Amino acid sequence: MLSQTSDGWVLAAWFDGHPGNYGPSSTLQPLHPSESILPMSMRFSRPRCLTAMSLVLALTGTAGAQQATSTATQVAEMANVGDEIVVTARRSAEKAVEVPFAVSVIGGQDITEARLQNLSETLLSVPGVDINASGGPIDYNVRIRGVGSLYKVSADDNSVVLNIDGVALSTAFLSLGTLDIERVEVLKGPQGTLFGRNSEAGAINVITAKPTQTTEGYVRGEIGQEGHRLGEAAVGGAITDQLSARIAVRYNEADNWVDNARDGKPLTTMSDLAGRFSLAWDNGNGTDALLTVEGQRAKGYLNMILLRPYGDDPSLDITPGAFDENKRTAGRYSAEINHDFSFARLTSITAATTSDYVGWKAYDTVTYQAMYGMPMEYLVRDSSKETGLSQELRLASLPDSRLFWVAGVLGTHSDLSFDTRDPLQGQQRFRDFTSKSIGIFAEATYPLTDALKLTGGIRQSHESKDYDARYINTFTGTTTPDTRDLSDSYTTGRLALSYELAKDTNLYTTLARGYKSGGISYMATSVSDSEPYKAATVNSLEIGFKTAPVGGDFSLNGAVFLNQIKDDHILKYDSATFAMSVVNADVRSIGAELEGSWRITKGLVLNAGLVRVNSEIRDNVLGLTAGDIRAGNKVPDVPGWSANSSLAYEGQVSDAGLAGQPTLLNARVGYRWVDSRPADAQNNFDLDAYGEVDARIGLSSGGSEFYLWSSNLFDSKHDVYGYGELAFTVFSIHQLGAPARGRVIGIGASHSF
Template identity: 50%
Template structure:
């Protein structure tokens, strides 16, 4: 869906392609302007960028303060090729890169929370997010590989556990709704997140941005892009963020931790020949000192945890991506090769504080454990697709990957588990949209996948036990759709898709008896919808009705007699409706928003689940029936003041409503509804903008998740309360 743009970025000076010195000077200037993100910090702390970006209704370039705005149709790559969003035969929400910046959506998780029909449950740290789309997702993630939503960054598959990492210099974030198994494989039965970052430009451009707000929240960011030689362009982006944690430590009255993140991305675009180019990308982000939160409810005001100060100082997560994308245009098609190497390194101290242990066991002690994980993955995709604007859209390809991952849990020298996972995957896929008549189009797509998984573990308890298992699986996913063009930019469609969530081995096994592979989950989804856009692109509206049935969704099982942790399965069903649109009313005003209704229920009993048996008819956890967003944006020239030339005021006020939702599959209790209001008001003059912002203006203490221990003891994590701040940006 098109989104607003507030400050038009200047195109920058057109420089000769043989002038690398201009780019070097701009890069040094930008980095020097970052008070908290020097090159010394980069080498000392590391960083990465799990970018998010999105299509916008206006161009990314222009002049800050320009009154005229060029309105464009939205182009996406949701199906691995460029096409109009209005032509895609399934539900799709798009968040533009400008909106990511203006709304301060600093992580992918933030961007997803702003999308109707999408809900994220997390412990507040960068490694625990579970995403549901249209009420479909893991009931309980039993491993880091266990998810129903795929994450791709510039065509490279990433672990969904990276969804809480930061956004940096992105072009768009596409939220693909419904099963996307044809192009994104297993674990995409709920949908996929497709992130596109900004590419090197043939002209010099960039920006420097800084923010400071309450709780010592700060952001320093710089981007520079331009030609390095006649055929080579480069882009470099850097972001440093940090803050005081919003939870207080009861023992010293100080913030529980001081989380920080340092991210960078460098890319080179080589125009090898008129029809051939290669894009080289390296990115890294390191998040430090972010704690996983388990706080007894009610949280108190302020919310506190009773831990030894500094206990979370060693927590970290580092994600890296190195990729090469080569495109070669033939006369009637495009050949694309994407080779990638990704790594993720995580260590997290977790546990129950003295207050919670006192309530559960009568002893005010700390219960502490440590999880650590290290993953390395190599992937290769080779595909052939239609050219942009071709009358017939089609794509076909091959994919292979090999991943090695560890997940170790440590509680004491006599209570620890070391687990190693190896997964090799292969797939062949293809999808085509073919015109049956002048206004009718049919879409068909299939993907067949082969997974080979191997599990090795050492369990240390009363004795030391070794275990080794194997799992081979092959499966077919796909979709069919039929669309009818009521007008050149108005389509109605119906689609049916089959999804798959791979089987595997649990991250929480504690003994050999529990290490048998868990079963895969299968889904069938039906969707009927429409998409329309006015000829002047000032009005766009999308709507859909949907029904998804899932067989054998995953739940964490626990046998109290043997203390074995396993995986239990339950069927689910989700049905509902959604509506999303934008209206550029003129006179500087724009109205946008969305509304989602979801009825998601568990359709079978599940006995032996951790926390108690699950009954058929229970609501799917973390899936509110009603959610919605509404935003009004205003951009208008204002009279000159303080010597500012041609100033323009840019303002945005956004509202998000999330209804009550079940905290767990047993429906022990509900998490309350909440309303989140954010605003941003800025004044731009020339290439500079200064602004103020406010997040969660109503100071709502809403829950990130909920957990049941006993009828009198529940836990969860509150989100950050109201914060205000200021910022400034300079574009060149």
């Protein structure tokens, strides 16, 4: 079953003997696509990775003799159609069917079988979620139901908040691998009441596997085309009657799918090393604690800018090794303490985060010649370091209480540097940001009758931001300083009514207000560019239903929604001067969605979702070199229609197998269809519709499985992203973007105990 262990802590660091030298600024996110080249990676030591793997395998062998149910099996049982799904979408455990807004849940087994390698890929399996990114590890502009920044303008310009084990993070952390995940909850609609700022479109709640008193674990490995390699293992169990631990580690690598035209080799080899250690204590008398240390290092990722069309064999004409310095590390450390009183649960979550990255971004010679008439490379280096601290205290009703309620306070502090070196323009820009926030929140659901419930929630927040910068012209030797101080106080909240039409079938309507902070562009090139931009607000209406009969063969959720966004953020980019500033525009999003599961037979399950969204810009934004944005333009990268589906089968094929256990056939086919959508806010051109199929088939027996897999089985050719920019050679718009990876086939094996 799913239990309330979602709020924990995490902190991580993989330091190769050099503390603080590496760590991704997960908070840094690209602004305009042309400036979103924030490739990052982290140095890692393969021998150390293998040593860690060997340790886990050794522990696995030691514990393998003990009888236990694997985490994967537990998650599978939780995710089965007809099981009661419990979520922590409102910071306390409750049935998903009773939450008065849409929540999509992806179980750990589904993530593994669908081979969703990171959180970004996992989100794309959810109906109504769109991600604009160009391939870098911190380059994620997430939109839910068409709500999100038109172009990201700063690291904290997020419309969706990411929450991992109770710790709030930037969506730049979506590059984190899905290592030892119990489930992912996607909360749709404004979530500012309980999750605070920058959640005007929704929230992502990630719950990792926790230590238990049962010895359990798994090991998994894969090899495939284009240099794909993966090794992953986890083991956990009791240390004493009150103390338990769990360790998980993963190494993953693959060749870049875009080649270097000069040597014919992949641009980079992309690799990730990640690990997590958790220590849990439970005194058996209502008090428990969880300590977590988690880290990731990545290397070889880059934000790709190619001239469209890409051709059959996409490539960049650039000096080999231009992106060798691209590196990123991320660290998160957390401590969670819970104590149960007779009437409520008290939770404290203390967290620290670190991040560090270096990323080169570039126009290759082909692109630069097309844009400016000269066959030369244009390279810019970004680097960033960030540290963050947070403390949350909250009191919540117990899971079986008739009245649901939660109240608390959250304080955060962040220090961030974001520096740019632009040799061609003779510019160096050094920017330092300090931000502090505090929020007080409360929400309750009161039963007006046995069937009718009223929900009300409110949050009062205050933020302050300090900005210090130096803009240096290396040609003239002049330095221009810049200092800004900002502060803001605001209120968010929601009001909802829900009605139990029948057992495990609810109707609901929700009104919510969300907020996205104002600030200063992290890509400002001068004092005039750093003029603060306005905060964005959203008013949202959602009407929906949920039905998930316990023990039944189906579940179905549906909703219609309307979002009115005021002063959303757009990066104003001048391709002649490379200057960047920020403007605001209103947006409206209206649509409907349907999502469900059906157990067709005992071993055959269908999951499907369909979304219709009409999201448009409501203001004119004039004077952009790529063209004017006109009222009525569609929001970029948001398809009018999209659909997700998967068909999974498990059945016995033989009574004989490993250790006398029967042999099972496991098969899964997933399909994602995306309608055509505008590439940029100017609606200069559309990205074509596409459909992508992933497949996996395997044989399992006695906890072991061997399988064959394919990503993009039918080799669909489509864009990851795109945008138009003015080419000064012809004074017309050229189309830029990046292609998606083509078909990859591989094999894998796993064992769980």
